[in-house]
Amino acid sequence: MVAARETTLQELLEGTKQYRVPLYQRTYSWDRKQLARLWEDVVQLAEDRVGHPNATHFIGSVVLAPSPGNGPTGVQDFLVVDGQQRLTTLTLLLCAVRDHRAATEKNSRHRDRINDRYLINTYSPEPHRLKIVPTQADAAAYRACIDSTPQAGGADPVGAAYRYFAAQLVRVDDPDDELDIERIENAVISGLALVSVTTHHGDNAHRIFESLNNTGLRLTQGDLLRNYLFMRMPTRGEQVYHSLWLPLQDQLSRENLELLFWLDLVQRDARIKQTEIYAGQQARLDRFHSEAEIEEEVARFSRLGALLRLILDPSLEPDVSVRSRLIRLREWGSTTVSPLLLHLLDRREAGTASSEEIASAMLYVESFFVRRLLIGRATANLNRILLSIVTEMPGDLPVDQAVHKYLSAGRKHYASDDEVRRSLRTLPYYLNGRPNQRSLILRWLEETYDSKEPVDLTTLTIEHVLPQTSTEDWQAMVSEDLKPGENYEDVHKSLMHTLGNLTLTGYNAKLSNSAFGVKRKLLATSGLAMNQEIAQNERWGPVEIQNRADSLAERISKAWPAPLADAGEDSGTAWGLMNTVLAELPAGTWTTYGDLAAIIGSHPVAVGTRLASVKAPNAHRVLQTGGNVSPGFKWTEPDRDDDPRELLRAEGVEFDSFGRASEAQRINLEELAQLVELEPVDPSTTLEPTADQGVLKQRFIEQLKVHHSAEVAVATLRLLDSWSEMGGRPEFGTGRNETSCFLLSREKTEAGGNIWPATLYPSGKFEVVFQHLRIRAPFDQLALRDELRQRLNQAPGVSIAAAKIGLRPGFPLAVLADPAAQKVVLETLVWFHTQARAGLNGQGTVPAGPLTTR
Structure with a gap:
């Protein structure tokens, strides 16, 4: 016998309670994709609750078995039969909120308040002190986060989850909004709804756990919707099935049918998730009462299905300009642009937009994608922006102008020409976005040269002209341009991944680390105009790389339309990204000023100055290239003078007799990019x-x-x-x-x-x-x-x-x-x-x- 009721995290955690994860449960295993989904839900809920304070979001169930020893007083003890991953994650999120608020807000009571109410049974002895007790394998890492020890945020899955949330809080904290983090905390505590299922004494909790985790072939949400539709057509069902549904089903797979029903919903409500397709469509269809109205809906689905086929297979599109734009957006690989594409095609079919207008609208979207990647913001809030465009873009303008205006408004990171020009000189293009997107931009840039010689660009790969691996020849050439106070390693690191140093070739193995004289001869014979352009240079150093970056910036500004003039600049991106990177650094590691500068497109001196004057997460984990603490290092807290090496040792960093941190524990430039998923690919x-x-x-x-x-x-x-x-x-x-x-x-x-x-x-x-x-x-x-x-x-x-x-x-x-x-x-x-x-x-x-x- 079990009892089920809806509850909140606040209700579960407040009071003197303890939830123990039994030994037969797996260890903590949520990965970044699951963490990101929860975080997106929390941020969206926090925004929704501004206008609707009682809004909630359902995130699943927890199954609990009360301890046989529970009495009327003392700690109420429960076994977590199911839902331990969810509970553990939510309390790690609360740890991150606690630490962020304690570090950034004047109110010093946040740490004790959150600990006492939601994380710790303050006055209970050690066995009952923690409200959540994970499996033994996760216990040390979890306790480190709860107790805020130097080991908190290690490389294990528990530590990774804590660091992920810490970094996201840094990313979204708006200094002009004093209540944004408080709204997030409230959304977590009282806005996330769970169903608590509690077993009774005598129930076999282990058997319940096994039955909950048995899986089999299930009906998709599309299957459920089909069954619902034809249940609503008792007399016309068979004819409608053969004339409308079967052709639709033959055109689209089960997965794409489900996609169609979600695309239809999200054009009305951007918050609808793909897990809510059946419930959302059923709620909408319940408003129709006659069999004829349901039949009309099936006919509408059939018509939209034909349009979805054009998105999935652009070769079926008859208009050349529309087909070209569909192909390019499909190559880009962002599925969340599909609701807009379906809307555009539907507008054309309804006669409210021309092929020219919808092709123009798609060019603005392509420009939006390209320019965001060029400034290192390829994925920031992208899904939310694209899913909201249909419902939020102006309705009184031609559709292409409406798309352009919507994308230009607010902080959507639609980069201006000036932002693109600055970023091309400094940001590590090669470490941003997906590999296919990086190659696509270079391919599309080559097409702007209007070369008469046909070249199959799809077979080419990205080449670093200044190679990633240094040689004596290259060091000598680059060193000629060094300015006072610069060193070769930092300059090489800051230039090698920028767009000005990259091109496309089919000769990567031959070019390799060859001197520029060798590369120049091969590039001069290339069929690519951009390579012939590089070969016109007699040398290849910082000056030439920066000049090419400026030249490409001009070409980009002509090929991809800029946002409207009133679009806000993306100020502060570099320091915001730096803080996010630092928040993700695992305990027991360190990085350098040069690596940090390269990933944000800055200079090591500027990074050092910033860290010495403005508080940032884990600033003590940034060292000089050799692993030494910088002579200019100082804490931003005026009353603090302890040796940062002692804290690093406590976190697990090893030092030699000369005070140099272990090179094996250094997180290099490429690994920093992995940490914050600048390349967001499994x-x-x-x-x-x-x-x-x-x-x-x-x-x-x-x-x-x-x-x-x-x-x-x-x-x-x-x-x-x-x-x-x-x-x-x-x-x-x-x-x-x-x-x-x-x-x-x-x-x-x-x-x-x-x-x-x-x-x-x-x-x-x-x-x-x-x-x-x-x-x-x-x-x-x-x-x-x-x-x-x-x-x-x-x-x-x-x-x-x-x-x-x-x-x-x-x-x-x-x-x-x-x-x-x-x-x-x-x-x-x-x-x-x-x-x-x-x-x-x-x-x-x-x-x-x-x-x-x-």
């Missing part, structure tokens, strides 16, 4: 199987030989052969604009989906893909991922810090040339493959063997 999406693996393998080998000595190349290929012999499969694909090799241990069609421990890049990196593994069983278990790290660390030349276990760290391929190192790496791969395959035979993971230390 690493698995870079694995794109192709029919011609033989050609790709040959390219991989060629690139390997270009970059490395014969000894390193032979050692790498020997490792691939050994991987095949043990039952794995090398899969060659594209990644980082070179031919990469994924060590596949399990195929996509097998139980659990595809999985691989590492990706090899011929330019020189053996990349351990912890970020991919965290959502792939059995390596979604932190303990297994950490054992993989420890096993690899036994190899000479390998040192992967524990704090990087949520990223994609690695070691040089050159390490494999050492027989002792290759032996350890191969033994580790055998262990990994055994673990990954064990579940396919109905077995559990293989018990961990003893680990020795070097």
